Amino acid sequence: MNKIVTLICYNLGLWGILGFFVTIILGFVSCCANLPSQVFYISLISFAAIGVAATTFCVLRGCKKVQ
DSSP: OHHHHHHHHHHHHHHHHHHHHHHHHHHHHHHHTTOOHHHHHHHHHHHHHHHHHHHHHHHHHHHHHHO
8 A cells, every 4th residue: 555655746846746746838839829718718728638647557557567
C-alpha cells in the first residue's frame, strides 16, 4: 500500500509541475494568437486528463512488477 501511495504522489507531482509550465505557455500562446478562452480551457483539461491517465497506467504497471 505504501508503494502505491508513493507512486501516485510522485507521478501526480511531476504532472503538476508540468501542468504549471503548460498553463503559462498555453496562456501566453492563446493570448498572442487571440484564441478564445474555450480553446485554452479545453487544452488544459485535455492535458490534465492525459496526466491522470498516464499516472494510472504507470502506477498499475509499477504495482504489477512488485507482486
